[in-house]
Amino acid sequence: MALRILAAFNSPGYLMHDDHFLVVETSASWAVGEDYNNWMPWSQCANGIENPTPHQANLAYAGIVSGYFRVCNAMDFVDPAGQMLLLRLLHGLFSLLIVALGFRIAEKLGGERPAQWTGWALAAFGLFPLLGVRQLVEVVCIPPLLWAAWVVVRTERRTWKTWALAGIGIGIATALRYQCGVFGLGWVIALLVHERKWQQAVL
Structure with missing residues (x-):
């Protein structure tokens, strides 16, 4: 948990294309009635595209994050930096399920010692704390x-x-x-x- 909190507070801003342009910009624009990436068919039609084509990415995760932004806006919590910090903290909390479930699976298959190594690796190894707090569907x-x-x-x-x-x-x-x-x-x-x-x- 401590590493996730540190990562959430110390990783503001852009990390990579996937988490920013495919999730944050997209979902934040939906929350205010816009369509940043023109993924929706009505947006494409408005831009003169006669035959709208769906985006290859699933919309479920971006939709969930958009719901988060809608709740923030409804509560008059509109500071972008504050919204993103809370979002990273929520992702970090959710990512702890990876540690807990990985530990349980390793314990069942290999015993206590492999489970401890697995838990520590999933909690602290490499970029896991950072990736756990970012808006990456590959991690979520x-x-x-x-x-x-x-x-x-x-x-x-x-x-x-x-x-x-x-x-x-x-x-x-x-x-x-x-x-x-x-x-x-x-x-x-x-x-x-x-x-x-x-x-x-x-x-």
Whole structure:
């Protein structure tokens, strides 16, 4: 937590294209009724584009951040620096789920010592504290993926409920970043290869 707080206070401004122009500028413009990147079909039509084309990125995460900016504006909390600091702190808090879930998964699979190393690595290694507080969908989608993995590995007796809950986690991650759907496809292939009796795996 301490490293996330330090990162949130000491990383203002621009980091990379993805977190600034694809999330912050986009969502902040939606919050005030504008469309910075002209992603919406009505914006494209207004600019003379007869056949609007959708943007390749998912809109769910930018929409969530836009909701945050709308709440801030409604509460008359309009200082840009203050809004961004609070947003980084919220992202840092959410990113701690990566540490907690990573620790649990490693503990289940390898025991206490590997879990401790995993927890420390996810909490403090390299750029993790910085990336954890930024508006990067590549990081925000990790907690639901890890939660899906934890649901599966925490028990030896896997029922259809296990796979349904794991599917919800993968679904949330995919809604945030569609490439995460590959994670679920990998599991299906693994089941087909390693679970010779498919019905026993899901019933």
